[in-house]
Amino acid sequence: MMSTDAFALPRPELAPRPIVARLHDWVTTVDHKRLGILYIIYALVFLVIAGIEATVIRLQLIRPHNDFVSPQVFNRMFTMHGTTMIFFVVMPFLFGFANYLIPLMIGARDMAFPRLNAFSFWMTAFGGLLLYFSLVGANGLYGAGNAPDVGWFAYAPLTSRTFSVGHSTDFWTLALLVSGFGSIGTAINIVATVLCMRCPGMTLAKMPLFSWLNLVMAGLVILAVSPLTAAQIMLLVDRYLGGHFFDTQAGGSAVIWMHFFWIFGHPEVYVLVLPAFAFVSEIIPVFSRKPIFGYSVMVGATVAIGFISMSVWAHHMFTVGMGANVNTFFVLSTMAIAVPTGIKIFNWLATMWGGKIEFKTPMLFCIAFLFQFLAAGLTGVMLSVAPFTWHLGNSYFVVAHFHYVIVGGILFALFGAFYYWLPKMSGKMYSEALGKLHFLLFFIGFHLTFDFMHIPGLLGMPRRIYTYEPGRGWDVWNFIVTVGVFFQAAGILVFLGNLLWSHFRGKAAGSDPWDAWTLEWSTNSPPPAYNFASIPVVKSRRPLWDLKHPADPDWNYE
């Protein structure tokens, strides 16, 4: 009977080391657990900053012809909000959890390349700082210091020297170039770790779905972030060396920037969502007390999603004038990807079916994820119908759709992951009452904002407008959307408070507070630096189930 608490080294109470030495440890660490925590803390800080940017946007749009901020400031707000949330909030969160959990789940002592891991984190971190340095460093016509204002997808020729004077666009370009190298480094690390560092007995067919989903995500990062890197280099050549990649006056094409960007941009959203699927695929089984339904199909669907996602990018360009045949192809490929995605939802449903569901905070967030991701996926199917997108593209319907996926899907799954794995990372439980309060506030705020946001889109409101005309029927919906922001902000504050409460007052979690089945729960909370006293050997997908139920192990059924 394996109780790894017995393997824990005794911890004599020593005087804590000086703060400088401890900070130095953190800054120079190559331990995947510490780097994971650094990614997560970094992302939390930027979550708050980007959330403030969103609040500014919504305050400006609370009524028509509002003058809370100038159009220049507004345009910077939505550019920074989008860029920050995608590259410096969600991706670091996901890389952080992946770094922390993958070695533990596959029975390894660290990632394949610990120093590359550290390098990748610091590249990402400096990229974010570079982006925000634009607030003081970029000088344009509008005075000292301005952030980029070209939108997070920075269409040409708006980004050319002619139309984007000063250096704000360069900060956008360079920040993403730098953090892109970090992302690719992390992705290579994840692939090598999952393929090369699994503990004995853990074949690819026996590893947790979390590892599979992050493996496919990493493959997508390698194939998709690289085109963005290429496009950024081309943009720099245009802006600094007089190149003509996107210079329409010299015969260049603005459309080719869109192709290159979306060849990155669409797989990117799968990079964001696959780890969210990973969280949900680990949490739902444990709180339903059943194994995941259809493991092999889930793996197959994930790989299918990965492949198909590389072929759908131009559904972001249905209005660009690519011709009827090209439009029709991308309608087909986009609809096709709905099939494996839907299969996943059904498998999660079937996992809960016949189970004994416990409504602890992680599970609440994952259940909400299921409903919300269902709705988001269906608005995605609506948008795959190109003629419908000729109306709804570039409108608030699209903004509502992708926020439904990213906030209602990914962020909810992330909150679930926080509550589920925080006890492992810190060794302390959180407050269940505060967790449920967080859920309630954020749920209400999310739905107030993003359900009603679909309506102005259906009534003709385009996106990226700093103000709008009265008399178009948009006013009341925008008002409600803004009100929801305050509930979400309250929810986030409760969440941050819960993290603090857990740190100061949380009771000891023990190694396995949830009675779960994957390897990370077999070690201490928090795990020692070496993760496991001895490398485990596994015989099924749920090694701890086998240990807890020696009379009825999983390997009889898999």
Place this chain on the structure above:
Amino acid sequence: MRSRGSNTWRVLLSQVAVCICGAAVAFADTPLSPTNIFAPASTPAKSIFGLSLFVLAVTGAIFLVVFTLLLYSVVRFRKRKNDDGREPPQVYGSNQVELAWTIIPILIVVALFMATARVIAIVQKTSPPSNAIEVTVIGHQFWWEYRYPDLGVVTANELHVPVSDPSHPTPTFLKLHSADTDHSFWVPRLGGKTDLIPNHPNTMWIDPQETGLYLGQCAQYCGTQHAKMLLRVYVQSKDEFDRWIQHQRQTASVSVTASQGQRIFETTACINCHTVSGTVANGRFGPDLTHLMSRATIAAGAAANTPQNLRRWILNPNAIKPGSLMPAMELNDQELDALTVYLETLR
């Protein structure tokens, strides 16, 4: 005592109810929104409308079915208070079930795809009949230029087209170009949006079947004043349209009382950007002002076309449309008054 779990269900259900009501309001053909995509007045918009109803029905049905199943499973299979502590039956999968919920979505995708391909062909593979009105639309930061090459008309910001009788259609075909960045032409009641991209001409067509004024705005972020690049499309009867064309083809009216203003106009930088046909002003960077007073708004809809607004605009465009590319002309009060009087004569 109400448990936390059921509290959550109440919240969930109330939110769902609110969403459905909100959606119902939006879907109704509400006269409160002149830009409602569900109030089509032209064939492309109507084709999209028909398709969208089909798509909404299919996705709505899927949503109801899966939503109900999810809700049921979460309620029915919750852990009860009197639980015996044993694990439930461990079910690992089922090939038949997986097959079923793979095949059915594939069939749904096929149906949706066929319906979609049909509408794409209707809208995008149509070529202009011989009696179509041809308009060249050139997008600028932050205004719309309209040229009617066959009819010899150049105007700005307010598009006039003839109404189209469904039995003898007279559609308007728009060629879309851009002079600077990307823009997008979106008048929801008349059709889906099509982008204006430099060095990438596009075409679209509309055949509005009811006269009236249709609103829209630029739908591709094009810079600081993207929000104020509004669209006004006047659909007129054949006679009214012909009269409008005739009027627009005339050169600018000359007025003696406005000669001082005209002199100011023609000796400052105004003529570098603006055209007033029949005079020395032939700039192309800004809107054609020959028949400025025939338009209801100025600055692409940013303000009503009144003498006070006109004066305010010339004094400092950034006061009305901050980020607009027209510079403040640094004129004194007397010059401004004279200039406004002159512009008021450009009917």
Place this chain on the structure above:
Amino acid sequence: MNATSMTVAEGRIEWDRPARGRIGMFGLIAAEAAIFTIFVVAYLFYVGRSLTGPMPKDVLSVPVFYTICLLSSSLTIHLAAKSLRRGSVLSFGILWLATIALGAAFLYGTATEWHRLIYKEGLTISTNLFGTTYYSLVGLHGFHVVAGLVSLSIVMALTLLGSVGSEHAERVDVLSLYWHFVDAVWIVVFTVVYVIGR
């Protein structure tokens, strides 16, 4: 693929996993291949679309000799890695040096070609679409050759210091994968620029 034997709680078992250095290098190659693909797509898209200026067939001359140099360096590096695996550090060192020399010759050829194009033909990166796409694509490749040569030179220096032995054969193999990739990219770039695009 390495089969490793691990001593674990249950005794010795055979457990086969790929080597992480190799997988990591494949990952890097995949990412770089994606970057190059985008530049190649841009190059092909813009073939024949320059509005002005010198066209490829007017100014490009096919660098046959330097291409042979670069491609032969793949052979020499392959032989070098084999030598090291066998344990003959001396022949490894010679072949490694030959690889570096051939790579440097290729760079010299690129440099002279560019000098001629810029100063004699007046083709720069800002001249027209051809100039932009040509210098970007060939330049990106050249940059990777430089990065490769730097890595190879570091290994050369370590070899001269006597620090390299047959136990490093696997790492040298992995590094040579990168070099083979750089050569393979050149085959593609050569075809696109000097065959298709001309």
